[in-house]
Amino acid sequence: MAPKKYTPKYPLVWQKDDFFIEIFCSIPNIATGILLSTESSNFIIDPGDGILRDLNKTLNPEDILKITDIFISHGHHDHIGGVWSLLTYLSVMKKKTVLNIYFPKGCVEMESIYTAFNQVYGNELTYKINLVRISSSKPFRRKSVKITPFFVNHKEPGSKKGETFAVPSLGFKFIYNKKAITYGGDTAYCKSLAEMSENADLAILEAGAEFKEETELHMTMEQAVEIGESAKEYFLVHVPE
Numbered sequence: 001m002a003p004k005k006y007t008p009k010y011p012l013v014w015q016k017d018d019f020f021i022e023i024f025c026s027i028p029n030i031a032t033g034i035l036l037s038t039e040s041s042n043f044i045i046d047p048g049d050g051i052l053r054d055l056n057k058t059l060n061p062e063d064i065l066k067i068t069d070i071f072i073s074h075g076h077h078d079h080i081g082g083v084w085s086l087l088t089y090l091s092v093m094k095k096k097t098v099l100n101i102y103f104p105k106g107c108v109e110m111e112s113i114y115t116a117f118n119q120v121y122g123n124e125l126t127y128k129i130n131l132v133r134i135s136s137s138k139p140f141r142r143k144s145v146k147i148t149p150f151f152v153n154h155k156e157p158g159s160k161k162g163e164t165f166a167v168p169s170l171g172f173k174f175i176y177n178k179k180a181i182t183y184g185g186d187t188a189y190c191k192s193l194a195e196m197s198e199n200a201d202l203a204i205l206e207a208g209a210e211f212k213e214e215t216e217l218h219m220t221m222e223q224a225v226e227i228g229e230s231a232k233e234y235f236l237v238h239v240p241e
Contacts, residue, residue: 006207006221011054012235014202019176021202024054026237028208028218032079034183035059038176041143042067044086045172045183051082052089065093069142070101073185074154074169075109083113087129088121095127100142102149104168105133134170146175150196152187155216164216171196182231186238188216189223194230203231206238 012023024033031048035058042059044051044067055064067090072080083101090099103110114131139148154169171184173196182200184193186208197203205228208218219227221236228234 006236006239007241008235008237008239012237014181014233014235016179016201017177019179019181021181021204022058023204023235023237024050024058026206027078028238028240029078031081032238033082034204036174036181038144041069041145043142043145043174044070046071046073046079046185047082047086048078049081052085055086061093065090065095066097068097068100070099071147071172071183072101072103072107072110073152073171073183074104074167075107076156076167076186077109079186080109080113083110084117087117091121091124091126098128098130100130100132102132102134102147104151104170105135106168107133144176148173148175148196150192152185152193153190153216154186154188154218157217173200186218189219189227194227197227197234198230200231201233203228203234205234205236207236208238208240210240 010025014021018039021036026032031050032046033048033051033054034045036043134149137150139146149170149172152169152171154167155164156167171193174181180200181202182196183204186206205224207221207224209215209220212220224236
């Protein structure tokens with residue numbers, strides 16, 4: 001049975017050898033921020049507001065400049081609110097290597113941020129930004145990590161009572177040295193997340209539903225625990241305060 005009340009204690013840290021992940025926070029309507037690293041790579045997942053502050057608590061400036069890839073699950077402000085400040089910092093600190101940003105095709109928020117940022121800083125940017133619009137679940141590799149994006153079922157309320165509409169949303173599975181981390185982003189219960197979480201070494205699962213009733217917007221605590229128990233270990237995140 002799921003606990004009646006559960007409050008994550010951030011940061012949440014998990015490490016197996018040199019496969020490391022730190023969840024700085026994941027609070028609905030406020031911010032999410034995650035660092036995933038190996039011996040040869042530094043990835044950011046869902047850079048919400050405060051990501052730059054949190055990175056500076058964990059990494060030195062030289063390691064922040066080595067960030068090669070940003071993975072965005074969807075365009076809500078609590079998942080991408082820190083993109084602008086992070087991109088600016090990397091330029092101010094004279095990053096020279098390419099930065100790849102992966103996000104679901106149709107994510108207008110990321111497109112808008114990039115367009116505005118390029119208009120303001122494009123002439124003085126010290127590094128190249130490569131936008132990768134994800135439209136399939138085809139796996140790819142970055143450094144020594146295999147990444148499989150997958151579509152999840154995240155919706156938000158419409159203007160009319162009871163109305164919802166789909167938000168372009170992804171989860172990601174990261175495999176390194178035969179260890180797997182699944183991150184579901186924001187989603188209602190869906191088959192893709194359940195399949196990607198099964199037997200994962202770590203599953204990071206949102207339990208963002210405000211009530212116990214099943215919803216199209218977020219998973220309930222019970223649903224998140226059910227999926228989590230199919231993995232070897234799991235973190236519950238994005239829990240309403």
